[in-house]
Amino acid sequence: MASQRDVKQRITSVQNIEKITRAMQMVAAARLRRAEQRIAALRPYAGAIRRMTRQAAAAAENVPSLPILNEHESVETVGILLVTGDRGLAGAFNSQILRAGLQTAAEHEAEGRNVVFFASGRRGVSTLRFRNREPKAEWVGFTDRPSYANARDIAAGLMTAYVDGEVDLVEVFYNGYISPLTQEVRRETLLPLQQATILDADPAAEEGEEREHARSLVEYEPDPEEILHRLVPDYVEISIFRALLESTASEHGARMTAMRNASDNAAELIDDLTLEMNRARQADITQEIMEVVAGAESIS
Amino acid sequence: MARSKFQVEVLTPEGEVFNDEVEMLSTRTVAGSIGVLAHHQPLLAMLDPTELRLYRSESEVVRFAQGEGYLQVADNRALVLVEEAHAPEELDVADLEQRLSQAEETLKGAEKDSEAQRVAQRDKRRWEAFLRIARG
Numbered sequence: 368m369a370s371q372r373d374v375k376q377r378i379t380s381v382q383n384i385e386k387i388t389r390a391m392q393m394v395a396a397a398r399l400r401r402a403e404q405r406i407a408a409l410r411p412y413a414g415a416i417r418r419m420t421r422q423a424a425a426a427a428e429n430v431p432s433l434p435i436l437n438e439h440e441s442v443e444t445v446g447i448l449l450v451t452g453d454r455g456l457a458g459a460f461n462s463q464i465l466r467a468g469l470q471t472a473a474e475h476e477a478e479g480r481n482v483v484f485f486a487s488g489r490r491g492v493s494t495l496r497f498r499n500r501e502p503k504a505e506w507v508g509f510t511d512r513p514s515y516a517n518a519r520d521i522a523a524g525l526m527t528a529y530v531d532g533e534v535d536l537v538e539v540f541y542n543g544y545i546s547p548l549t550q551e552v553r554r555e556t557l558l559p560l561q562q563a564t565i566l567d568a569d570p571a572a573e574e575g576e577e578r579e580h581a582r583s584l585v586e587y588e589p590d591p592e593e594i595l596h597r598l599v600p601d602y603v604e605i606s607i608f609r610a611l612l613e614s615t616a617s618e619h620g621a622r623m624t625a626m627r628n629a630s631d632n633a634a635e636l637i638d639d640l641t642l643e644m645n646r647a648r649q650a651d652i653t654q655e656i657m658e659v660v661a662g663a664e665s666i667s
Numbered sequence: 668m669a670r671s672k673f674q675v676e677v678l679t680p681e682g683e684v685f686n687d688e689v690e691m692l693s694t695r696t697v698a699g700s701i702g703v704l705a706h707h708q709p710l711l712a713m714l715d716p717t718e719l720r721l722y723r724s725e726s727e728v729v730r731f732a733q734g735e736g737y738l739q740v741a742d743n744r745a746l747v748l749v750e751e752a753h754a755p756e757e758l759d760v761a762d763l764e765q766r767l768s769q770a771e772e773t774l775k776g777a778e779k780d781s782e783a784q785r786v787a788q789r790d791k792r793r794w795e796a797f798l799r800i801a802r803g
Contacts, residue, residue, distance in 0.1 A: 408682030515680040523786040530782040588696050588712040
């Protein structure tokens with residue numbers, strides 16, 4: 368049986384761990400709230416871009432053919448973007464993305480296609496490197512709080528690779544945020560961009576009045592086709608930004624849950640250890656009494 | 668005499684940064700500088716990085732360093748959609764200089780007429796514009 372002092376030391380160390388995990392849980396909860404607000408903040412912007420695109424497309428009569436809208440004739444090389452976090456201790460958050468990405472890569476390779484990886488987040492980069500899958504490009508250091516500029520950099524890297532013919536298809540894997548307790552792995556095709564995604568009317572915003580505006584008297588600077596040339600790539604940036612924001616919210620949610628479990632386990636462990644310590648103390652006392660009694664008996 | 672006012676909303680992917688009535692809005696489209704007063708005709712324009720000025724009155728001006736974006740005017744309201752909008756005092760000159768030199772570096776190494784070259788050019792123009800604002 369462990370001595371009282373040993374058990375006491377273990378209790379202290381578990382208590383310290385519990386303090387840390389509780390603190391991490393609290394930090395994650397605060398950051399999660401902020402991350403949720405940022406997802407909500409993106410919505411009006413994305414909606415306005417969509418309305419503007421429809422207006423410009425209606426005025427231009429059609430969407431001009433842009434390189435990122437064109438499907439490549441045959442798909443020989445697939446680009447896979449993995450959106451992970453910079454840090455661990457967040458349950459299955461990073462590993463489920465990596466597992467899904469590597470599995471898809473294996474499927475593509477089984478069908479004779481090449482795969483190149485792109486990674487956002489240190490965890491993804493280090494695991495890919497460990498698996499001998501050197502990422503073609505990596506973006507790290509911002510997953511706690513991604514900015515639009517980060518999304519723009521990633522989008523530029525991917526679109527460049529697509530337009531310059533280095534990849535023929537780009538897929539993205541990220542943790543979609545459902546609730547603090549639930550995140551799901553989402554797989555989306557980023558490039559080529561589907562015309563349908565752009566012009567798909569979002570039913571709430573579809574108003575007849577908007578169409579009127581498009582044709583009557585609106586001054587365009589420059590002409591609508593050229594505006595579309597810039598609006599369309601914005602969709603890729605927005606999709607990536609949304610993926611980054613959802614991934615960040617998921618990361619904080621996953622970490623909060625993981626840390627709550629760790630704290631609960633620590634509390635349970637402390638209870639068990641306290642019981643064990645009491646038992647040890649009891650045993651010590653019993654032992655002492657027995658020694659005293661035995662000593663007294665031997666004298667009398 | 669005070670001019671009549673109109674509603675201006677400035678939206679970025681990170682949320683709304685301005686929503687108020689102003690007398691005049693001044694920014695820069697790809698074709699050149701533009702000032703918008705109340706009752707402007709409907710407009711859809713593409714914006715270049717520059718200093719966005721919102722005149723609440725002649726003396727009270729709100730300034731932002733704006734990234735690329737769009738300006739939509741309809742029904743006497745203006746909507747400014749930009750990728751980023753920072754208060755000029757938030758800009759960090761050292762950081763911008765580093766980004767600019769990085770963009771110039773990329774530009775030098777980029778192949779002619781490649782997408783990479785266009786991206787680097789865009790970056791370079793934006794950081795140059797922001798630097799001008801940061802330095803006043």
